[in-house]
Amino acid sequence: MLSAGAALVLGVPVAAWGLMGQQNYDGLPASELDYAYQPWDIGDGVAAGVGGLALVLAGVGAAVLVRGARRGAMDRRWWGVLGPLVVVGLMAGVGWRILTAGGVGANIGAGLLIIFGTPVAAGLVLWALGRGVWLATRRHGDDGGSGGRRLSGFASGGV
Template structure:
Protein backbone atom coordinates (compact mmCIF):
# COMPACT_ATOMS: atom_id res chain seq x y z
CA UNK A 1 0.00 0.00 0.00
CA UNK A 2 1.31 3.42 -0.89
CA UNK A 3 0.91 6.32 1.47
CA UNK A 4 -1.17 8.16 -1.15
CA UNK A 5 -3.77 5.37 -1.05
CA UNK A 6 -4.40 5.58 2.71
CA UNK A 7 -7.28 8.09 2.38
CA UNK A 8 -8.91 5.73 -0.11
CA UNK A 9 -8.79 3.01 2.54
CA UNK A 10 -10.02 5.31 5.30
CA UNK A 11 -13.07 6.52 3.36
CA UNK A 12 -14.79 3.09 3.21
CA UNK A 13 -13.85 2.64 6.88
CA UNK A 14 -15.63 5.91 7.65
CA UNK A 15 -18.80 4.78 5.90
CA UNK A 16 -18.79 1.15 7.05
CA UNK A 17 -18.03 1.63 10.76
CA UNK A 18 -21.36 3.17 11.84
CA UNK A 19 -23.29 0.71 9.67
CA UNK A 20 -21.42 -2.20 11.23
CA UNK A 21 -22.02 -0.77 14.71
CA UNK A 22 -25.75 -0.46 14.06
CA UNK A 23 -25.83 -4.08 12.93
CA UNK A 24 -23.74 -5.35 15.86
CA UNK A 25 -25.57 -3.40 18.59
CA UNK A 26 -29.02 -4.86 19.33
CA UNK A 27 -32.24 -2.84 19.45
CA UNK A 28 -32.27 -0.71 22.62
CA UNK A 29 -36.03 -0.88 23.18
CA UNK A 30 -36.58 -2.06 26.77
CA UNK A 31 -38.61 -5.14 27.70
CA UNK A 32 -41.55 -3.18 29.16
CA UNK A 33 -41.96 -1.26 25.90
CA UNK A 34 -41.70 -4.50 23.90
CA UNK A 35 -44.48 -6.07 26.01
CA UNK A 36 -46.67 -3.00 25.50
CA UNK A 37 -46.00 -3.10 21.75
CA UNK A 38 -46.97 -6.76 21.71
CA UNK A 39 -50.26 -5.79 23.42
CA UNK A 40 -50.98 -3.30 20.63
CA UNK A 41 -49.72 -0.06 22.17
CA UNK A 42 -47.96 2.14 19.63
CA UNK A 43 -44.43 3.06 20.71
CA UNK A 44 -42.91 6.52 20.47
CA UNK A 45 -39.64 6.91 18.56
CA UNK A 46 -37.17 9.78 18.47
CA UNK A 47 -36.30 8.60 14.96
CA UNK A 48 -38.19 5.82 13.21
CA UNK A 49 -35.94 2.76 12.83
CA UNK A 50 -34.94 1.89 9.27
CA UNK A 51 -35.09 -1.71 8.13
CA UNK A 52 -34.75 -3.27 4.70
CA UNK A 53 -35.97 -6.62 5.94
CA UNK A 54 -34.14 -9.25 7.99
CA UNK A 55 -32.17 -10.72 5.08
CA UNK A 56 -31.11 -7.37 3.61
CA UNK A 57 -30.22 -6.02 7.05
CA UNK A 58 -28.00 -9.05 7.67
CA UNK A 59 -26.31 -8.77 4.28
CA UNK A 60 -25.66 -5.04 4.77
CA UNK A 61 -24.31 -5.64 8.28
CA UNK A 62 -22.02 -8.49 7.23
CA UNK A 63 -20.68 -6.49 4.27
CA UNK A 64 -20.06 -3.46 6.52
CA UNK A 65 -18.18 -5.62 9.04
CA UNK A 66 -16.15 -7.18 6.22
CA UNK A 67 -15.25 -3.73 4.86
CA UNK A 68 -14.06 -2.65 8.32
CA UNK A 69 -11.91 -5.77 8.69
CA UNK A 70 -10.47 -5.42 5.16
CA UNK A 71 -9.63 -1.74 5.67
CA UNK A 72 -7.90 -2.48 8.97
CA UNK A 73 -6.02 -5.39 7.36
CA UNK A 74 -4.82 -3.11 4.56
CA UNK A 75 -3.61 -0.56 7.11
CA UNK A 76 -1.87 -3.29 9.10
CA UNK A 77 -0.23 -4.62 5.96
CA UNK A 78 1.01 -1.18 4.95
CA UNK A 79 2.31 -0.52 8.44
CA UNK A 80 4.09 -3.89 8.62
CA UNK A 81 5.78 -3.29 5.26
CA UNK A 82 6.64 0.28 6.37
CA UNK A 83 5.04 1.82 3.30
CA UNK A 84 2.74 4.01 5.41
CA UNK A 85 3.34 5.90 8.62
CA UNK A 86 2.11 4.26 11.79
CA UNK A 87 0.53 7.62 12.71
CA UNK A 88 -2.31 6.75 10.32
CA UNK A 89 -3.54 4.36 13.01
CA UNK A 90 -4.50 7.38 15.11
CA UNK A 91 -6.72 8.57 12.28
CA UNK A 92 -8.18 5.07 11.86
CA UNK A 93 -8.86 4.79 15.60
CA UNK A 94 -10.67 8.12 15.51
CA UNK A 95 -12.80 6.91 12.62
CA UNK A 96 -13.60 3.70 14.51
CA UNK A 97 -14.41 5.50 17.77
CA UNK A 98 -16.61 8.19 16.26
CA UNK A 99 -18.26 5.72 13.86
CA UNK A 100 -19.05 3.26 16.63
CA UNK A 101 -20.38 6.08 18.80
CA UNK A 102 -22.54 7.24 15.88
CA UNK A 103 -23.94 3.73 15.46
CA UNK A 104 -24.66 3.51 19.18
CA UNK A 105 -26.38 6.92 19.10
CA UNK A 106 -28.52 5.72 16.21
CA UNK A 107 -29.59 2.67 18.21
CA UNK A 108 -30.48 4.84 21.21
CA UNK A 109 -32.38 7.37 19.10
CA UNK A 110 -34.37 4.63 17.35
CA UNK A 111 -35.32 2.81 20.56
CA UNK A 112 -39.06 2.55 21.08
CA UNK A 113 -40.62 3.74 24.28
CA UNK A 114 -43.64 5.23 25.91
CA UNK A 115 -43.24 8.98 26.24
CA UNK A 116 -39.92 10.79 26.15
CA UNK A 117 -36.74 9.00 25.14
CA UNK A 118 -34.42 10.22 27.88
CA UNK A 119 -31.50 8.25 26.45
CA UNK A 120 -31.71 10.21 23.19
CA UNK A 121 -31.52 13.51 25.05
CA UNK A 122 -28.57 12.26 27.05
CA UNK A 123 -26.80 11.20 23.85
CA UNK A 124 -27.35 14.65 22.35
CA UNK A 125 -25.84 16.26 25.46
CA UNK A 126 -22.86 13.89 25.56
CA UNK A 127 -22.13 13.81 21.81
CA UNK A 128 -19.81 16.84 21.63
CA UNK A 129 -17.62 15.48 24.45
CA UNK A 130 -17.55 11.90 23.15
CA UNK A 131 -16.89 12.94 19.56
CA UNK A 132 -14.17 15.36 20.66
CA UNK A 133 -12.53 12.63 22.71
CA UNK A 134 -12.86 10.23 19.77
CA UNK A 135 -11.22 12.71 17.40
CA UNK A 136 -8.21 13.22 19.65
CA UNK A 137 -6.15 10.24 18.31
CA UNK A 138 -6.84 11.39 14.75
CA UNK A 139 -5.70 14.92 15.48
CA UNK A 140 -2.51 13.65 17.10
CA UNK A 141 -1.92 11.26 14.19
CA UNK A 142 -2.51 14.04 11.66
CA UNK A 143 0.00 16.29 13.44
CA UNK A 144 2.65 13.55 13.31
CA UNK A 145 1.89 12.80 9.64
CA UNK A 146 2.13 16.48 8.74
CA UNK A 147 5.35 16.95 10.71
CA UNK A 148 6.96 13.94 9.01
CA UNK A 149 5.86 15.23 5.60
CA UNK A 150 7.30 18.69 6.27
CA UNK A 151 10.60 17.17 7.44
CA UNK A 152 10.74 14.99 4.32
CA UNK A 153 10.08 17.99 2.06
CA UNK A 154 12.59 20.22 3.81
CA UNK A 155 15.33 17.58 3.67
CA UNK A 156 14.63 17.00 -0.03
CA UNK A 157 14.76 20.73 -0.79
CA UNK A 158 17.99 21.38 1.13
CA UNK A 159 20.96 21.76 -1.21
CA UNK A 160 23.78 19.34 -0.82
CA UNK A 161 27.02 20.86 0.43
CA UNK A 162 30.29 19.61 -1.00
CA UNK A 163 33.06 18.92 1.52
Protein backbone atom coordinates in the same frame (compact mmCIF):
# COMPACT_ATOMS: atom_id res chain seq x y z
CA MET B 1 -3.96 2.97 1.89
CA LEU B 2 -6.51 5.77 1.51
CA SER B 3 -9.25 3.42 0.30
CA ALA B 4 -8.46 0.94 3.08
CA GLY B 5 -8.74 3.75 5.64
CA ALA B 6 -12.04 4.88 4.13
CA ALA B 7 -13.34 1.30 4.21
CA LEU B 8 -12.45 1.00 7.89
CA VAL B 9 -13.80 4.39 8.98
CA LEU B 10 -17.02 4.15 6.95
CA GLY B 11 -17.60 0.44 7.51
CA VAL B 12 -17.59 0.57 11.32
CA PRO B 13 -20.70 2.75 11.82
CA VAL B 14 -22.70 0.83 9.22
CA ALA B 15 -21.64 -2.49 10.78
CA ALA B 16 -22.57 -1.31 14.27
CA TRP B 17 -25.93 0.03 13.09
CA GLY B 18 -26.81 -3.03 11.03
CA LEU B 19 -25.70 -5.72 13.45
CA MET B 20 -27.20 -4.08 16.53
CA GLY B 21 -30.75 -4.20 15.19
CA GLN B 22 -33.74 -2.09 16.17
CA GLN B 23 -33.93 -1.58 19.94
CA ASN B 24 -37.67 -1.30 20.51
CA TYR B 25 -39.46 -1.95 23.79
CA ASP B 26 -40.83 -5.50 23.84
CA GLY B 27 -44.49 -6.06 24.52
CA LEU B 28 -46.07 -3.36 22.36
CA PRO B 29 -46.46 -3.08 18.60
CA ALA B 30 -44.20 -0.52 16.90
CA SER B 31 -47.19 1.68 16.06
CA GLU B 32 -47.85 2.31 19.79
CA LEU B 33 -44.26 3.19 20.74
CA ASP B 34 -42.80 6.66 21.21
CA TYR B 35 -39.69 7.59 19.22
CA ALA B 36 -37.17 10.41 19.74
CA TYR B 37 -36.40 10.01 16.02
CA GLN B 38 -38.32 7.82 13.62
CA PRO B 39 -36.20 4.82 12.49
CA TRP B 40 -35.54 4.15 8.83
CA ASP B 41 -38.03 1.80 7.19
CA ILE B 42 -35.51 -0.98 6.67
CA GLY B 43 -36.14 -4.54 7.82
CA ASP B 44 -33.88 -6.10 10.44
CA GLY B 45 -32.80 -8.82 7.99
CA VAL B 46 -31.67 -6.30 5.38
CA ALA B 47 -29.96 -4.18 8.05
CA ALA B 48 -28.12 -7.24 9.40
CA GLY B 49 -26.99 -8.20 5.89
CA VAL B 50 -25.71 -4.69 5.20
CA GLY B 51 -24.07 -4.63 8.63
CA GLY B 52 -22.34 -7.95 8.00
CA LEU B 53 -21.05 -6.77 4.63
CA ALA B 54 -19.81 -3.53 6.22
CA LEU B 55 -18.07 -5.53 8.96
CA VAL B 56 -16.22 -7.58 6.36
CA LEU B 57 -15.29 -4.41 4.47
CA ALA B 58 -14.02 -2.74 7.66
CA GLY B 59 -12.07 -5.88 8.58
CA VAL B 60 -10.40 -6.02 5.17
CA GLY B 61 -9.58 -2.32 5.42
CA ALA B 62 -8.07 -2.80 8.87
CA ALA B 63 -6.03 -5.80 7.68
CA VAL B 64 -4.66 -3.84 4.71
CA LEU B 65 -3.75 -0.93 6.99
CA VAL B 66 -2.03 -3.14 9.56
CA ARG B 67 -0.08 -4.88 6.82
CA GLY B 68 0.84 -1.54 5.27
CA ALA B 69 1.99 -0.15 8.60
CA ARG B 70 4.15 -3.21 9.24
CA ARG B 71 5.75 -3.00 5.80
CA GLY B 72 6.33 0.74 6.00
CA ALA B 73 3.81 1.69 3.31
CA MET B 74 1.84 3.70 5.88
CA ASP B 75 3.27 5.98 8.53
CA ARG B 76 2.20 4.49 11.86
CA ARG B 77 1.41 7.93 13.24
CA TRP B 78 -1.76 7.92 11.09
CA TRP B 79 -3.28 5.44 13.56
CA GLY B 80 -3.68 8.51 15.79
CA VAL B 81 -6.12 9.81 13.17
CA LEU B 82 -7.84 6.55 12.26
CA GLY B 83 -8.38 5.35 15.85
CA PRO B 84 -10.52 8.30 16.98
CA LEU B 85 -12.49 8.21 13.72
CA VAL B 86 -13.26 4.52 14.22
CA VAL B 87 -14.45 5.23 17.79
CA VAL B 88 -16.68 8.06 16.51
CA GLY B 89 -18.05 5.73 13.85
CA LEU B 90 -18.87 3.11 16.45
CA MET B 91 -20.54 5.78 18.58
CA ALA B 92 -22.54 6.98 15.56
CA GLY B 93 -23.79 3.51 14.60
CA VAL B 94 -24.80 2.55 18.12
CA GLY B 95 -26.02 6.07 18.83
CA TRP B 96 -28.40 6.02 15.88
CA ARG B 97 -29.98 2.84 17.23
CA ILE B 98 -30.35 4.47 20.64
CA LEU B 99 -31.90 7.62 19.15
CA THR B 100 -34.41 5.59 17.11
CA ALA B 101 -35.32 3.11 19.84
CA GLY B 102 -39.04 2.84 20.41
CA GLY B 103 -40.17 3.02 23.99
CA VAL B 104 -42.97 4.00 26.30
CA GLY B 105 -42.61 7.65 27.26
CA ALA B 106 -39.35 9.55 27.14
CA ASN B 107 -36.21 8.06 25.61
CA ILE B 108 -33.73 8.83 28.39
CA GLY B 109 -30.91 7.14 26.46
CA ALA B 110 -31.36 9.56 23.57
CA GLY B 111 -31.07 12.54 25.89
CA LEU B 112 -27.99 11.18 27.61
CA LEU B 113 -26.43 10.36 24.25
CA ILE B 114 -26.98 13.89 22.99
CA ILE B 115 -25.72 15.51 26.20
CA PHE B 116 -22.63 13.36 26.75
CA GLY B 117 -21.94 11.67 23.42
CA THR B 118 -21.94 14.77 21.25
CA PRO B 119 -19.04 16.54 23.04
CA VAL B 120 -17.01 13.33 23.16
CA ALA B 121 -17.55 12.71 19.44
CA ALA B 122 -16.79 16.34 18.61
CA GLY B 123 -13.57 16.18 20.61
CA LEU B 124 -12.47 13.00 18.87
CA VAL B 125 -13.23 14.43 15.42
CA LEU B 126 -11.35 17.64 16.24
CA TRP B 127 -8.40 15.62 17.52
CA ALA B 128 -8.35 13.50 14.34
CA LEU B 129 -8.66 16.58 12.15
CA GLY B 130 -5.86 18.40 13.95
CA ARG B 131 -3.60 15.38 13.97
CA GLY B 132 -4.32 14.70 10.30
CA VAL B 133 -3.50 18.27 9.30
CA TRP B 134 -0.37 18.15 11.41
CA LEU B 135 0.79 14.91 9.80
CA ALA B 136 -0.10 16.06 6.28
CA THR B 137 1.87 19.28 6.61
CA ARG B 138 5.03 17.63 7.95
CA ARG B 139 7.55 15.93 5.76
CA HIS B 140 7.64 12.12 6.16
CA GLY B 141 11.01 11.96 7.92
CA ASP B 142 10.70 15.24 9.84
CA ASP B 143 10.88 14.57 13.56
CA GLY B 144 11.48 18.13 14.60
CA GLY B 145 14.65 18.50 12.58
CA SER B 146 13.48 21.71 10.88
CA GLY B 147 14.74 23.96 13.65
CA GLY B 148 12.27 22.82 16.29
CA ARG B 149 12.81 20.85 19.43
CA ARG B 150 11.50 17.38 19.99
CA LEU B 151 8.78 17.29 22.67
CA SER B 152 7.71 13.81 23.74
CA GLY B 153 7.98 12.45 20.21
CA PHE B 154 6.14 15.36 18.57
CA ALA B 155 7.83 17.95 16.39
CA SER B 156 7.35 21.34 18.03
CA GLY B 157 7.56 23.29 14.79
CA GLY B 158 10.11 25.77 16.13
CA VAL B 159 8.84 26.25 19.66
